[in-house]
Amino acid sequence: xxxSLPSGTGLVVDELTVAxxxxxxxxxxxxxxxxxxxxxxxxxxxxxxxTLLRAVNRLVETTLSSRVSGRIVLDGDxxxxxxxxxxxxxxxxxxxxxxxxxxxxxxNIAYALRPQGSKRPRERALVGAVERALTRAGLWAxxxxxxxxxxxxxxxxxxxxxxxxxxxAVGPDVIxxxxxCSSLDPRATATIEELIHDLRDELIVVVVTHNLGQxxxxxxxxxxxxxxxxxxxxxxxxxxxxxxxQATADxxxxxxx
Numbered sequence: 158x159x160x161s162l163p164s165g166t167g168l169v170v171d172e173l174t175v176a177x178x179x180x181x182x183x184x185x186x187x188x189x190x191x192x193x194x195x196x197x198x199x200x201x202x203x204x205x206x207x208t209l210l211r212a213v214n215r216l217v218e219t220t221l222s223s224r225v226s227g228r229i230v231l232d233g234d235x236x237x238x239x240x241x242x243x244x245x246x247x248x249x250x251x252x253x254x255x256x257x258x259x260x261x262x263x264x265n266i267a268y269a270l271r272p273q274g275s276k277r278p279r280e281r282a283l284v285g286a287v288e289r290a291l292t293r294a295g296l297w298a299x300x301x302x303x304x305x306x307x308x309x310x311x312x313x314x315x316x317x318x319x320x321x322x323x324x325x326a327v328g329p330d331v332i333x334x335x336x337x338c339s340s341l342d343p344r345a346t347a348t349i350e351e352l353i354h355d356l357r358d359e360l361i362v363v364v365v366t367h368n369l370g371q372x373x374x375x376x377x378x379x380x381x382x383x384x385x386x387x388x389x390x391x392x393x394x395x396x397x398x399x400x401x402x403q404a405t406a407d408x409x410x411x412x413x414x
Contacts, residue, residue: 167191168213168248168331168361173227175205175212177220182208183385185227190331190378195353195362197376197393199369201414205385206365207253210333213363214250215241231330231361249324253336255316257308257323262300265308265319266290269326286326294322295352314345321352331361339367350375369409373397381405 168190175183183205190196198206211217213229218241229236236244258265266287267280287304291297296318300306308319317337324332334353338346353375356362366372372379373393380390381404389396389405400406407413 167232168363169228169230170209170213171228171230173209173212173229174225175208175217176224178222181385183212186382186385186387188380188387188390190361190363192361193357194377195357195364195375196378196380197372198363198365198380198382199367199372200382200408202367204382206382207335208385209382210250210335210363210365213331214248214333215244216250246327247329248331248333249327249329250333251317251320251324251335251337254340255313255320257311257316257319259307259309261305262291262308262311262319263287263304265323266326269323290322290326291319293325293356294318295348295355296322312345314341314348317341317345317349318352321349325356329360331363332356334362334364336365336367338371346371367414369411381408383408 169188171187173183173186174181186209198209200206208217212225213236215236217223217225225237231247236248258268260268263280267283270283270286288297288301291300296315299315300311308316311319321332321337337353338349341349350371353362353364357377364372364375366375376393378391379393379396381388381396383404389400389402396405397409400409
């Protein structure tokens with residue numbers, strides 16, 4: 158049975174299992190991620206954190222050897238019954254390393270807004286939407302006078318915010334962030350964390366992080382994943398203060414990682 162959530166309040170994965178060939182990476186994972194909160198996933202390398210996000214975004218299916226079972230439900234809508242492009246419009250994803258396209262700042266956002274394979278709106282028609290996306294990502298004030306500059310000339314932190322803006326441009330319900338600060342300096346990390354905090358008022362926000370300090374600062378809800386299974390999930394403060402499972406206490410206490 159799917160985890161019970163009132164209609165319109167969040168994203169649920171129910172008994173989600175993912176395998177590549179004979180290797181099962183996720184085992185019957187069931188979680189719910191509500192609106193209005195930042196949900197973080199932590200666990201050692203190779204535990205399935207990134208695979209979980211990629212399964213929700215339907216990217217796992219691009220690997221021919223993959224097998225996926227279970228349900229992924231957004232506001233009562235089973236995403237596995239929808240087309241992958243439709244899911245990716247509703248569930249945006251930002252990766253560990255910034256991946257701007259080799260084009261201008263403006264065109265990075267416009268590309269997401271232009272329906273592929275149909276008549277492309279002209280640049281003038283997209284100016285407002287590009288500005289809104291860059292503003293939501295906290296980047297507009299830094300680039301508004303130089304929108305036709307190459308995105309590859311931006312700093313690493315700016316590139317990551319550009320990628321967040323590109324994901325936000327199509328108006329998703331969910332944004333998944335896979336270790337979005339791992340390659341950034343402390344100042345850029347603080348800027349991204351502030352942005353994520355602000356986005357929780359508008360979207361379902363799920364963050365994978367290897368940084369326990371960041372998870373503690375940033376998230377309201379925390380899940381500890383180990384060897385492809387959910388060990389424990391709950392309020393972040395509660396898990397750090399009084400975990401129910403010894404494995405959670407050991408991981409959060411730095412015994413292993």
